[in-house]
Amino acid sequence: MTITQIECSVLEIPLPAPLRPAWAPGRGLSQLRKMATLAEVAFKKFILHTWPNGIGLGANLHLATSLPNCPWFAFPVDSPSLADRVYLAQQLRQVAQEAGVFLAPIDRVYRGLAVGSIEPLSVPAFNLRGLTYDIARAIWRVVRRTQAGPVIFELARRLNQAARMEYDLAVLVQHGASTPGLDDLARLSEDLTDEQRFYQARWAF
């Protein structure tokens, strides 16, 4: 197998962005090395990344350290297993409950409204589609400050996320209401997605 015409034409694109080739067993490291040389003469960086296994990581690291135009190396951190996530979510839920934050169904309120035991009341539903923890925390701050009535959080996982992600997101919302929340529990910092934030919390236990 040789370098394709498409791959060569990419080198002619006048963009400063580095090339980030995906290593695949069919292509082989030798072909990547050729591409890296072509990239070098085109004044482009050539950033390798890998995630298949330890052997693949070792091979790619070997190649990366031999290339003059490969200053970085991308190595994704795998998500915890489903069992780890469930365990983590249970731990987080327990902490939130000990802090006095618990989940509750809204049907009791609706029943009360239906029979007139509660004065007419609107229950807003907030759809959270990103920054779940932060948005929930902002809403909880307002609810707490204004002593507002019940609110509903509607959660949805992305299509490519694993099952039970709704449960994870619910835990994030639950923790958004607690003081301290995950920020203090896990010393979470900047630039984290909801999923990363959730996984980061494992360090709190």
Place this chain on the structure above:
Amino acid sequence: MPEPARAQIMDSSEGWFAAVLRALQIEGRHEVLESYMKDERGG
């Protein structure tokens, strides 16, 4: 997302959420939660 940007989003969204709760006139209706949800505590 850098923390300053995240904080800015939170601050601005808080104002929006407060306006929503005010418009729905549910500020000060916390007693509903206290009286109807307390049995759920710990669940």
